[in-house]
Amino acid sequence: xxxxxxxxxxxxxxxxxxxxxxxxxxxxxxxxxxxxxxxxxxxxxxxxxxxxxxxxxxxxxxxxxxxxxxxxxxxxxxxxxxxxxxxxxxxxxxxxxxxxxxxxxxxxxxxxxxxxxxxxxxxxxxxxxxxxxxxxxxxxxxxxxxxxxxxxxxxxxxxxxxxxxxxxxxxxxxxxxxxxxxxxxxxxxxxxxxxxxxxxxxxxxxxxxxxxxxxxxxxxxxxxxxxxxxxxxxxxxxxxxxxxxxxxxxxxxxxxxxxxxxxxxxxxxxxxxxxxxxxxxxxxxxxxxxxxxxxxxxxxxxxxxxxxxxxxxxxxxxxxxxxxxxxxxxxxxxxxxxxxxxxxxxxxxxxxxxxxxxxxxx
Amino acid sequence: xxxxxxxxxxxxxxxxxxxxxxxxxxxxxxxxxxxxxxxxxxxxxxxxxxxxxxxxxxxxxxxxxxxxxxxxxxxxxxxxxxxxxxxxxxxxxxxxxxxxxxxxxxxxxxxxxxxxxxxxxxxxxxxxxxxxxxxxxxxxxxxxxxxxxxxxxxxxxxxxxxxxxxxxxxxxxxxxxxxxxxxxxxxxxxxxxxxxxxxxxxxxxxxxxxxxxxxxxxxxxxxxxxxxxxxxxxxxxxxxxxxxxxxxxxxxxxxxxxxxxxxxxxxxxxxxxxxxxxxxxxxxxxxxxxxxxxxxxxxxxxxxxxxxxxxxxxxxxxxxxxxxxxxxxxxxxxxxxxxxxxxxxxxxxxxxxxxxxxxxxxxxxxxxxxxxxxxxxxxxxxxxxxxxxxxxxxxxxxxxxxxxxxx
Numbered sequence: 001x002x003x004x005x006x007x008x009x010x011x012x013x014x015x016x017x018x019x020x021x022x023x024x025x026x027x028x029x030x031x032x033x034x035x036x037x038x039x040x041x042x043x044x045x046x047x048x049x050x051x052x053x054x055x056x057x058x059x060x061x062x063x064x065x066x067x068x069x070x071x072x073x074x075x076x077x078x079x080x081x082x083x084x085x086x087x088x089x090x091x092x093x094x095x096x097x098x099x100x101x102x103x104x105x106x107x108x109x110x111x112x113x114x115x116x117x118x119x120x121x122x123x124x125x126x127x128x129x130x131x132x133x134x135x136x137x138x139x140x141x142x143x144x145x146x147x148x149x150x151x152x153x154x155x156x157x158x159x160x161x162x163x164x165x166x167x168x169x170x171x172x173x174x175x176x177x178x179x180x181x182x183x184x185x186x187x188x189x190x191x192x193x194x195x196x197x198x199x200x201x202x203x204x205x206x207x208x209x210x211x212x213x214x215x216x217x218x219x220x221x222x223x224x225x226x227x228x229x230x231x232x233x234x235x236x237x238x239x240x241x242x243x244x245x246x247x248x249x250x251x252x253x254x255x256x257x258x259x260x261x262x263x264x265x266x267x268x269x270x271x272x273x274x275x276x277x278x279x280x281x282x283x284x285x286x287x288x289x290x291x292x293x294x295x296x297x298x299x300x301x302x303x304x305x306x307x308x309x310x311x312x313x314x315x316x317x318x319x320x321x322x323x324x325x326x327x328x329x330x331x332x333x334x335x336x337x338x339x340x341x342x343x344x345x346x347x348x349x350x351x352x353x354x355x356x357x358x359x360x361x362x
Numbered sequence: 363x364x365x366x367x368x369x370x371x372x373x374x375x376x377x378x379x380x381x382x383x384x385x386x387x388x389x390x391x392x393x394x395x396x397x398x399x400x401x402x403x404x405x406x407x408x409x410x411x412x413x414x415x416x417x418x419x420x421x422x423x424x425x426x427x428x429x430x431x432x433x434x435x436x437x438x439x440x441x442x443x444x445x446x447x448x449x450x451x452x453x454x455x456x457x458x459x460x461x462x463x464x465x466x467x468x469x470x471x472x473x474x475x476x477x478x479x480x481x482x483x484x485x486x487x488x489x490x491x492x493x494x495x496x497x498x499x500x501x502x503x504x505x506x507x508x509x510x511x512x513x514x515x516x517x518x519x520x521x522x523x524x525x526x527x528x529x530x531x532x533x534x535x536x537x538x539x540x541x542x543x544x545x546x547x548x549x550x551x552x553x554x555x556x557x558x559x560x561x562x563x564x565x566x567x568x569x570x571x572x573x574x575x576x577x578x579x580x581x582x583x584x585x586x587x588x589x590x591x592x593x594x595x596x597x598x599x600x601x602x603x604x605x606x607x608x609x610x611x612x613x614x615x616x617x618x619x620x621x622x623x624x625x626x627x628x629x630x631x632x633x634x635x636x637x638x639x640x641x642x643x644x645x646x647x648x649x650x651x652x653x654x655x656x657x658x659x660x661x662x663x664x665x666x667x668x669x670x671x672x673x674x675x676x677x678x679x680x681x682x683x684x685x686x687x688x689x690x691x692x693x694x695x696x697x698x699x700x701x702x703x704x705x706x707x708x709x710x711x712x713x714x715x716x717x718x719x720x721x722x723x724x725x726x727x728x729x730x731x732x733x734x735x736x737x738x739x740x741x742x743x744x745x746x747x748x749x750x751x752x753x754x755x756x757x758x759x760x761x762x763x764x765x766x767x768x769x
Contacts, residue, residue, distance in 0.1 A: 001442060002364045003668075003675035004682060070363060244758050259761040261747075264754035271753055272690040279668035280661075286363045298664065305661035353657035354650075360633075361647070 005074060005282070013074035015051055020082030023047055026331045032085045033190035033334070045086040053088060055116040057096045062108065063116035064096075069223055073285040076227040080234030080342075083334050085191040087121065089231070090153035094224040095122035095162055098170050102209030102216035111160075111172070123161040124224070125152035125197055129168055129217060130347045138163050138171075138199055140206070144179075145171060145199040151345065155182050155195035163197065163204070168214035171204040179203070189341040191334060221346055222288060222299035228342045229281045229306035233274070235335045235342075236310045239317035240270045242332060246321050257320075266316045273309040280305060300356035304349040310339040365671070367442050375446050381421065382454035390414065390457070415459060415491045423447050424459035425489045428473065433486030441677055452623070462533065464488045464495030467611045468541050471558075475599050475607050480560070484539070498528040498542030498561070498585060499608065506748050508543075509553045509605060513587060515544035517594060517601075522546075522559060524567075524590040530742065534570045534583040537563050547602045556604035560596040567591070577734045578718075619739050620695030622666035625702060628732075629663050632656065632706050635724065639710065652709045659702050666694060686757040693749040696739045703733035 005013065024044050031037035056072050058064020065071075072093050079088055092115070099111050114120035127150050128137040138147035149163050155175075163171050173180060181198040210216045244267050247258030257263045284302035287294040314336045318325035325332050343349065367375075387406020418424035419435050426444070428434020451458050459465075469488055472481055487493035504511035513526025524544055534540070540561045547555035561568075567590040572580035599607040636647040636656065646652050669687065676682040706729040707714035716723040717730050740746050754760040 001367050001675060002679055003671045004363065004679075006363070068363075244760065248760060255764060256761055258754075259763055261751065261763065264758075264760045265747070265750040267758055267760060268693075268750035268753035271686055271758060272694050272750075275687050275690050276662075276665035276669035276694065279672040280665040282363065283668040283671070286365070290363075290365075301657075301661040301664050304657070305665055308658070308661075350654060353654055353661070356657050356660070357647075357653050 003279070003283075005070070009071055009074050012051075012071060013078050016048065016053070016075050016078035016084075017081060019047055019051060020044075020078065020084050024082055024084055026334075029083060029085055029191065029334060030331070041085050044084070048084070048086055048088075049118055054092050054118055057093060057100070058112050058116045059100070062112035064112065068285070068290075069093075069226065069288045070282060070285040072223075073226055073230040073281060076230035077234035077281070080231030080236075080338065081238045083191045083235065083238075083338050087123075087154035087157060087193070089224055089227040090124035091115065091122045091158070093227050094124045094126070094153075094220050097223045098124075098162055098207060098210075098216060098220035101219045102170055102207035102213075104208040107172075107205075107207060119159075121154070121157060121159050123152050123155035123158035123195070123197075125149035125155070125161060126164045126217065126221060126224075126346065127151045129164040129166060130221065131351050132166060138165055140165055140169065140171060140204060143203060144201045145173065145204045146201060148196055148198045150196050151185065152182075152195045152197045153345070154193055155197055156184065156193045161197060162207075163199070164210075164217055168210060168217040170207040170210040170217055170220075172207065173199070173202055173204045177202060187341055188337040189334075191338055192341075194341075218296070219288075222296060224346050225299050225303035225352065226281060226284050226288060228345055229277070229284070229302040232306050232310040232339050232342045233277050233281055235338050236270075236274050236277075236306075236313040236317075239313055239332065239335050239339075240267070240274060243267060243270070243317040243320035246324075250322070263320060266320055270313045270316050274313060277302075277306045277309055296359045297356055300352050300359065303347065304352040304356070307339075307343040307349050307352075311343060314339045367446070371442055371446060374443055375450065378423070378447055378450040379454070381423075382450055382456040385456055386454065388414070388457055411460065412491045414457065415489060418459050419489060425469075428469065428485065428489065432473075432481050433489045441674060445674065449623070452627070460491045462494065463497045463541075464493065464537075464539070467497065468495050471541070471598065471607060471611045474610055477595075477598075479595070480598065484560070493539060494533060494537045495539045495541055496531050496534040496537040496563070496583075496585075498531060498540045498544075500530045501527060502529050506745055509556065511543055511545060511556065513542070513544050514548070515546040515557060515559060517546070520594045521591045522594060522596065524559070524561065524587045524592070526587050528585045528587075529573070529582070531570075531583045531585045532581065534563070534585050535572065535580075539563060540585070541598075543604050543608055546604075550602055553605045554602050556608075557601050558598040558604035558607040559592065560598065561587075561590065561592050565590050565592060575734075575738060577731055577738075581735075581738065619692055619743060620699045620736070622663060622670050622695065622698075625695070625699050626663050626667060628699070628702055628706075629656075629660055631725065632702070632709075635706065636709060639713075639724070641711075646709050655705055655708070659698075659705055662698055663702070666698060686753065689749070689753045689757045692743060693746050693753070696736055697746060700733060700736040700740060703729050703736060707733060 028040050032041045052065060053075055055064035056067045060066040096112060096115055099108055111120055133150060136148055136150045138145045138149055145163060152161060155161055158175055161173050163173060179200045179202040183196040185194045185196055187194050247263050247267060248256055250257050281302050284298035287298045318332055318336060321332060324330050387404055389404050389408055390411045391408055392410055422435040422437050425434040426437050427439035430436035465488060469485055472485055499508060501511045501513060515522045515524050540563055542559050542561050543556050544559050545555050546557040567588045569586040571584045573582040573584055575581045637645055639646045641649060673684055673687055676684040710724060713722060717727050755762055
C-alpha cells in the first residue's frame with residue numbers, strides 16, 4: 001500500500017515548478033497581465049510544452065504519454081503555485097478527457113493526435129451545463145449552434161472550442177469561422193483567459209458518445225474540477241509560504257511579528273486547513289481513474305472543500321502581510337485572485353456540493 | 363498511488379471476519395468495572411473483560427508487537443493488520459480491546475524506558491485488563507504549562523513521600539495504579555526537576571473526589587496526595603528525567619483522540635437521521651440549507667480520511683515527510699467532530715436540545731453528549747491554542763514567544 005506521489009510524479013511536479021520559478025518570475029507575470037508582453041506568455045507556454053504538459057492524458061496510440069489524472073493534478077498544483085500564465089486545464093485536461101470519453105474512433109484519432117503534437121489547442125465552455133446564468137446557453141439544431149456560452153476557458157488562443165448544451169451534449173467548433181464571436185472577459189485573474197463565445201448558425205460537430213449520455217461530460221467536468229482544486233492547492237501553499245517568511249522577518253514592537261500568537265496562530269490555521277487538501281486532491285485524482293464508485297463524490301468534494309480552504313487562506317495570508325499584502329507592490333494579489341476565480345469556475349462550492357449530495361441520494 | 367493491501371491481507375481480512383462472526387453479540391459480565399473499550403451488543407456469549415483481552419492477544423489482534431514474556435503476542439507490528447482489525451471490528455460491532463491510558467501510554471513508556479522488573483510486574487496485568495491506570499499529570503495551576511507542576515516528592519530513606527494535588531484524572535476511581543509526574547528536584551530548572559513515579563492507588567493518604575463535567579457525568583476526578591509513601595524503586599527513568607519520559611508517549615495520545623473513520627460513521631448516522639426526520643412534512647435532507655451544511659462537513663471528513671491514509675502510508679514507507687501532517691491531527695480531528703455533532707443538533711432544532719432520558723430524544727441523546735464531550739477533548743491533551751503553537755513553532759519554524767522572567 002502506498003498513498004502519495006510516485007517518484008515520476010514528484011519529478012514532474014518539481015520540473016514544472018522549477019521551470020516556472022526560472023521563467024515565470026513575478027516581473028514577467030506583471031508584463032503579461034499588463035498586456036505589454038504577448039510573446040512572453042507564448043514562450044512560457046512553449047517551454048512547458050517541451051516538458052510534455054499537452055500530452056499527459058492522451059493514450060500512447062494517439063502519440064501521448066497515457067498517464068493517470070494524478071500526473072495532471074501535480075502539474076496543475078505546480079502551475080497554481082507559480083501562477084503559471086498559460087492554458088492548461090481546458091486544452092490539456094478537459095478537452096482530451098471529453099474526446100476520450102465521448103469521441104468516435106475517428107474523432108479520437110483526428111483530435112487527440114493533434115493535441116499531442118500541439119496542432120490543436122482547445123478552449124472549453126461547459127458553464128451552462130453546470131449552471132446557466134440568465135439568458136446564456138447554446139442550442140443545437142441542423143448541425144449548427146446558436147446562442148452564447150460564458151466563461152469559456154482559453155478561447156482566445158484556441159484553434160477549436162468544446163461547447164456544451166444544457167443536456168450535456170458536447171460540440172466541437174472551429175475558431176476559423178465568421179459565425180463565431182469571441183468577446184474577452186476581464187476577470188480579476190489576469191494570469192489566465194476567459195471569454196464569452198457567441199455562435200450564430202455556427203457549424204458544430206457533436207461528440208458521438210455525448211448524444212444520449214451525460215456520463216462523458218460529467219467525467220470531463222470531474223477531471224477539470226480536480227485540476228482547479230490542485231491549482232488552488234498550489235496557489236494557497238505559496239501564499240502560506242510567503243506569509244510565514246514575511247512573519248519571520250517583519251519586526252514591530254521590537255520583535256518579529258511571527259513571535260506573536262495572534263500571527264502564528266493564523267499561520268498554523270492555514271497549514272492545518274491546507275494539509276489535508278493534498279491527500280483529498282490526490283485521492284480524488286486516483287479514484288477518477290481507479291475507483292469509479294467513489295470518483296464523483298471525491299471530485300466534487302475536492303473542488304468545493306479546497307475552494308473553501310483556499311478562500312480562507314487567501315484572506316489570512318494577505319492579512320499576515322499587513323498593509324503590504326494589500327499593495328500591488330508585493331504581487332500577493334495574483335495568487336489571491338487566482339484562488340478566487342478557481343472557486344467559481346466549473347461550479348461554485350454550493351453548486352458542486354448540491355451535485356455531491358445528489359450523487360449519493362440516487 | 364496503490365491503495366490495495368495485497369493478497370495476504372485479503373486472507374487476513376477473511377480470518378478476522380470469521381472471528382468477529384464467532385463472537386457476535388458478545389457482552390461482558392464486569393463491564394461496569396472496565397471503563398474502556400466498546401461493550402458490543404447482546405444476545406451472544408458473555409465473559410469477563412480480561413478473558414476477552416487474552417483471546418485477542420492469543421490471536422495477535424491486540425498487543426501484537428509486545429514481547430511474549432511481558433504478556434503480548436510477540437509478533438512484528440503490522441499497521442495494515444491493525445487497520446483491518448479496527449475496520450472489521452467496527453463494521454461488525456465486535457467489542458474492541460480495552461484501551462485507556464495504561465494500555466495506550468504507560469505500556470509503550472515502560473517498553474521504552476522501564477526497568478526489567480517494572481516490565482515484568484506491570485505490562486502483563488495491564489494488557490489483560492486486570493490493572494487499570496490513571497494519569498497524574500495536570501494540576502490546578504499546571505494545565506497548558508504542565509512543566510510548572512508542583513506536586514512534591516521527597517526521597518526519605520527508601521521511600522518517596524508525595525504531597526500535592528492532581529486534577530482531570532480520568533478513571534481514578536477504577537484504577538489500581540497511577541503514573542504520575544512529581545517535582546522531586548525543587549532547585550533544578552522546571553523541566554529538569556520532575557520525576558515519573560508509579561503510585562499504587564490503595565496507598566494510604568490518597569483521596570479521590572469525582573469532578574462532574576458539563577455533560578453531568580463524573581468524567582474526571584481530583585486526586586489529593588497527603589504524605590503518600592511508595593517504594594523508591596517506583597520511578598521510571600532517573601530522578602529529574604520525568605519530563606522526557608512523559609513526552610515519549612504524549613504524542614501518541616494526541617493522534618488517537620479523534621480518528622476520522624469514527625467521525626465518518628457519525629456523518630453516515632446523521633445522513634440516516636436527516637432522511638428520517640421531517641420539518642414541515644419534508645425530510646430534513648431535502649432542505650437546501652441543511653443539506654449544504656451536511657455536504658460541507660462531509661467534505662472535511664473525507665479530506666481527513668484521505669489525510670489519515672497518507673499518514674498511514676508514511677509509517678509504512680519511511681522517508682516520507684509528513685511532519686506538519688502529524689502535528690495537525692489533534693487540532694483538526696477534535697474540532698471537526700465537535701462541529702459535526704453540533705450540526706446534528708442544529709438540524710433537529712429544539713429536539714436537538716433534549717437530554718438524558720427525555721421523551722422524543724433521538725439516538726439516545728448521543729449528539730448532545732458527544733458535542734459537549736468533544737469540547738472537553740478540544741481543551742484536554744493540549745488545547746487547540748497549544749496545538750497551534752506547536753504547528754507554528756515546530757512545524758513552520760516560527761519563533762517562540764519571548765520568555766517572561768521567572769516563568
